[in-house]
Amino acid sequence: MPHSISPEASPADDSTLPLADAQPLSNGVKEEPSSTSQDVTMSDAASPSEAEKNKVVLEGLFDDDDSDDEFSSSAPQIRPEEAPSPEPLKIKPSTTFSDPEVMRAFYQRLFPFRYLFQWLNHSPSPTNDFAHREFAFTLQNDAYLRYQSFPTSDLLRKQCIQMIPSRFEIGPVYSANPRDRKTLRKASAFRPLSKELVFDIDMTDYDDIRTCCTGANICLSCWSFITMAIKVVDVALREDFGFKHILWVYSGRRGAHAWVCDKRARDLDDQKRRAVAGYLELLKGGAQGGKKVNAKRPLHPHLERSLAILRDYFQTSILLDQDPWSSDRSAHLLDLLPDASLRAALQKKWDSAPSRPSSMKWADIDSLAASGALSTLDPKSLKEMKQDIVLEYTYPRLDAEVSKKLNHLLKSPFCVHPGTGRVCVPIDTRKVEEFDPLGVPTVTQLLGEIDTWDREHRQNEEVVVEEEDGVSSSQKQVSDWEKTSLKPYVDLFRGFVNRLLKDEKGVKREREEGGNAMEF
Amino acid sequence: MIRQDFSRVDPKRRAALDYKKKQFAKPEFKQQDYEHRLNFYVLPPTAEITLEEFEIWAINRLKVLSELEACSFRNRTLEETETYMSSILDKYLPLHSNSSRSSTLQEERKKDHYSHFILRLAFSATEDLRRRFSRLETTLFRLRFKDDNLRERVQFVNSLGLEWEKIDKEEREELASELTAAGGYGKGEEQGWFKVDFERVPELVEGRRVLLKRGKAYVPMREQQSIVVAEFTRKLDEALELTARQLPRIDEDDRLAPILAHLSQSFTAPDAAYSTSDANIDGLSTPTAASIDTLAQHFPLCMHNLHSTLRANSHLKHFGRLQYTLFLKGIGLSLDECIMFWRRSFKLMADDKFNKEYKYNIRHAYGDVGGDANRRGRGYTPYSCQKLLTEPLPGPGQAHGCPYRTYTTDNLIALLQRTGVNDRDTLKSVREDVGRQRYHIACNRVFEWTHKREIKKVKDDGSWGAAELDTILHPNTYFKRSWLLKHLGEGNAGVVGGASQDKMDVGE
Numbered sequence A: 001m002p003h004s005i006s007p008e009a010s011p012a013d014d015s016t017l018p019l020a021d022a023q024p025l026s027n028g029v030k031e032e033p034s035s036t037s038q039d040v041t042m043s044d045a046a047s048p049s050e051a052e053k054n055k056v057v058l059e060g061l062f063d064d065d066d067s068d069d070e071f072s073s074s075a076p077q078i079r080p081e082e083a084p085s086p087e088p089l090k091i092k093p094s095t096t097f098s099d100p101e102v103m104r105a106f107y108q109r110l111f112p113f114r115y116l117f118q119w120l121n122h123s124p125s126p127t128n129d130f131a132h133r134e135f136a137f138t139l140q141n142d143a144y145l146r147y148q149s150f151p152t153s154d155l156l157r158k159q160c161i162q163m164i165p166s167r168f169e170i171g172p173v174y175s176a177n178p179r180d181r182k183t184l185r186k187a188s189a190f191r192p193l194s195k196e197l198v199f200d201i202d203m204t205d206y207d208d209i210r211t212c213c214t215g216a217n218i219c220l221s222c223w224s225f226i227t228m229a230i231k232v233v234d235v236a237l238r239e240d241f242g243f244k245h246i247l248w249v250y251s252g253r254r255g256a257h258a259w260v261c262d263k264r265a266r267d268l269d270d271q272k273r274r275a276v277a278g279y280l281e282l283l284k285g286g287a288q289g290g291k292k293v294n295a296k297r298p299l300h301p302h303l304e305r306s307l308a309i310l311r312d313y314f315q316t317s318i319l320l321d322q323d324p325w326s327s328d329r330s331a332h333l334l335d336l337l338p339d340a341s342l343r344a345a346l347q348k349k350w351d352s353a354p355s356r357p358s359s360m361k362w363a364d365i366d367s368l369a370a371s372g373a374l375s376t377l378d379p380k381s382l383k384e385m386k387q388d389i390v391l392e393y394t395y396p397r398l399d400a401e402v403s404k405k406l407n408h409l410l411k412s413p414f415c416v417h418p419g420t421g422r423v424c425v426p427i428d429t430r431k432v433e434e435f436d437p438l439g440v441p442t443v444t445q446l447l448g449e450i451d452t453w454d455r456e457h458r459q460n461e462e463v464v465v466e467e468e469d470g471v472s473s474s475q476k477q478v479s480d481w482e483k484t485s486l487k488p489y490v491d492l493f494r495g496f497v498n499r500l501l502k503d504e505k506g507v508k509r510e511r512e513e514g515g516n517a518m519e520f
Numbered sequence B: 001m002i003r004q005d006f007s008r009v010d011p012k013r014r015a016a017l018d019y020k021k022k023q024f025a026k027p028e029f030k031q032q033d034y035e036h037r038l039n040f041y042v043l044p045p046t047a048e049i050t051l052e053e054f055e056i057w058a059i060n061r062l063k064v065l066s067e068l069e070a071c072s073f074r075n076r077t078l079e080e081t082e083t084y085m086s087s088i089l090d091k092y093l094p095l096h097s098n099s100s101r102s103s104t105l106q107e108e109r110k111k112d113h114y115s116h117f118i119l120r121l122a123f124s125a126t127e128d129l130r131r132r133f134s135r136l137e138t139t140l141f142r143l144r145f146k147d148d149n150l151r152e153r154v155q156f157v158n159s160l161g162l163e164w165e166k167i168d169k170e171e172r173e174e175l176a177s178e179l180t181a182a183g184g185y186g187k188g189e190e191q192g193w194f195k196v197d198f199e200r201v202p203e204l205v206e207g208r209r210v211l212l213k214r215g216k217a218y219v220p221m222r223e224q225q226s227i228v229v230a231e232f233t234r235k236l237d238e239a240l241e242l243t244a245r246q247l248p249r250i251d252e253d254d255r256l257a258p259i260l261a262h263l264s265q266s267f268t269a270p271d272a273a274y275s276t277s278d279a280n281i282d283g284l285s286t287p288t289a290a291s292i293d294t295l296a297q298h299f300p301l302c303m304h305n306l307h308s309t310l311r312a313n314s315h316l317k318h319f320g321r322l323q324y325t326l327f328l329k330g331i332g333l334s335l336d337e338c339i340m341f342w343r344r345s346f347k348l349m350a351d352d353k354f355n356k357e358y359k360y361n362i363r364h365a366y367g368d369v370g371g372d373a374n375r376r377g378r379g380y381t382p383y384s385c386q387k388l389l390t391e392p393l394p395g396p397g398q399a400h401g402c403p404y405r406t407y408t409t410d411n412l413i414a415l416l417q418r419t420g421v422n423d424r425d426t427l428k429s430v431r432e433d434v435g436r437q438r439y440h441i442a443c444n445r446v447f448e449w450t451h452k453r454e455i456k457k458v459k460d461d462g463s464w465g466a467a468e469l470d471t472i473l474h475p476n477t478y479f480k481r482s483w484l485l486k487h488l489g490e491g492n493a494g495v496v497g498g499a500s501q502d503k504m505d506v507g508e
């Protein structure tokens, strides 16, 4: 589960976490450490000795958080008070994205805090939807700070610029301000109320059928696994569950996240989240589990539709591109065939022609079956068995645990992936086939683009300033992100947020007018 | 014992259930009309009932819920539970259908309605009690829903206003193949469907057992029960939360508070009063001081333990003596024989000391001496499981109480093994029961194991009904049942009718 941290302890009971939360930031002024509690203050967390201590424990705690973050811990640590002034950063060839100053500039100039705020706040003016929302920061020294919250987008931005987290995650809206949770008299007064319904699709879950790349690497060929998953899940969420506001986000390396933002989705409790995840889950069994798809017949309409989407991908992305059963790998296919005599006949045929490509081996099943090599299967069972195999190779493999819990945290859109430097940008589902994960801009590239833009427009700026006599110059009205290739992604996000807010207005009015009576 | 305390309350002193007066803005004190047999318990009671009714109704419902809980602890299936519960429900909480034209229809429903709300008050205080109450009430509702008259069930469901939409013929034809695929139907199965928000049927969604379209689940009629039951639970859980928040106001009523406190306490183990019929065992010759050693093999662990401690030390401390004396009195040992029994057991003690310090207490327990009330009441009543489970824990050197509760688990298992209970599964389950503080369930489990052959026999030949094999809630019931089972075929099988039927009536 690379992009998720499952809070096992109940939210109010984080005393077992060796590293609790930071004290609220009040405009960068250091707070006194709280006397005896296990709280680690912000300044403590950043000081090397404390950080060292924390690191040991944290590694044990989050050891399922795989190598995606391997670079963040090697980043040089800096103290906030040593931070240089936030002047434009010149990107030199030697500058890398793991440089804290690069990240600082990113938060300062590129991260779309305003739209992020509107997205989570569901309204232009600040509400508890934002103020009581949990953020969790992963700092450069790998310290993990939970239960951060912010009244406004500006304060979130300030803390990001000051702490320079390598990434931050978004949790649920709580019944009280997460920072106040310890001062509440009753533990039950602090409980999660709502959060987007989220999904996590990661290439690791495809490793047993992926032939083109291994580990953290991806290419366009295996990215089509993610494309297939997005298509199948997106249409089910829309047509079956009636959700409209679904944001797909590239996870920065080899996967994608979905944020279902409809009010109805945000209000689902754990049981109902489990229901949705279960509805979408199909593959059962681990690496050694044998056949992973055993769908009931007749196929549920959702599976029938998924199969219709996936059938073409199976022909191209799987049989041609992945070629999963070439040469000595044909055993995997044979394992999935329940009929012994068919298996034997195929084995014989393939042994004599080991270089036969997967597409022909797939066709061999039908031709041998037709020639009478079947002993136990009728044509209908054969067809169903082949459908199951298609689904096993193409059907979305969700990390369902992420979806089942209301209080699960997920990395925020527009964070920078610490391993690749790529920004976690939204994916346009209307053009999901065209999305190229390797073409997603990196943070260093984006900062370079700002400099280039500024250089090219310096002349104009001087003219403008002369004419307008120092009033807001036209250059100042251009946000830095607009100067870069991040622009289409921010525009996409802005459009998404606007549509959500428009619908949300309607929901709010309904809520206010509805005024349901209390029941005994 | 609850009943004794309150049966003395002047019956003219009527208690309005005025907690609702505080809870609800517009109380209307009038009789409600119960149109349906089933009840979602949305409206609180509005009429007055006597304190006595308040208490008895609650105790009766509690008995039903406790038996339901015992069923679930023994992993009985819904069908087995149904069979087991049917006589218990008939006795304590009968509910007839409209078609039965019973003359007590309204009274039954009123009792069901009121007792539910009384227990709701008693069990809303803690999260744990709320959860147990909700689970048991849900099971009770499910049992009743299942065996409800079909036509009346439809009427009841329609009255709930559950906002489900029956799908019309046109839509049904349009979606026919998808509905069939989603519901897993065979051909020709004529069924209706209705539409609800998918959130209402999470289990069906999770298992892909319904068709989903734009947030609506198309639910086959046969799944209706699970929705109605889920709705029942949801409403009850909400209501319990609300009641919990308003509970402090009820404390103001000093008449109800102690009853409610008692009720929630007795959820540990339902109380059972000692019945004189427990001493009336066909085929058992009158016990004597000399026969106790032989009879001890039929004693429950609490008494068996006292007996062996007494034999080992030739002594028992005060509370142990009292508990054991009352039990012996309960199995029919006469006062004289009882004095003889103790005299011989304390064999290291001089007559003088025994007569001065011990004899009086035994006579007092038998009602032979003491004030008018004690003598009229023939002394103390043998202790019930509930009494043993709620009294203070024994101190050093004391052996009284219920060993399932007072012993550490390891010592308890060792004790059980010494008495011959060596079945691994049983001991494992006892560990679990005890871990969950279900002491009386553990004891009943041991009883069932040590008498499994005999129980099977009386069940198979139908000589004993469900009521005779009720959960044991009194040490004297344990003894009686054990003795009878171990002496089957000696002319006494089937004559145990009194085992439980008058339990509630004989308090003194």
Ligand SMILES: [Zn+2]
Pocket: A212, A213, A217, A218, A219, A220, A221, A222, A223
């Ligand atoms: Zn690849």
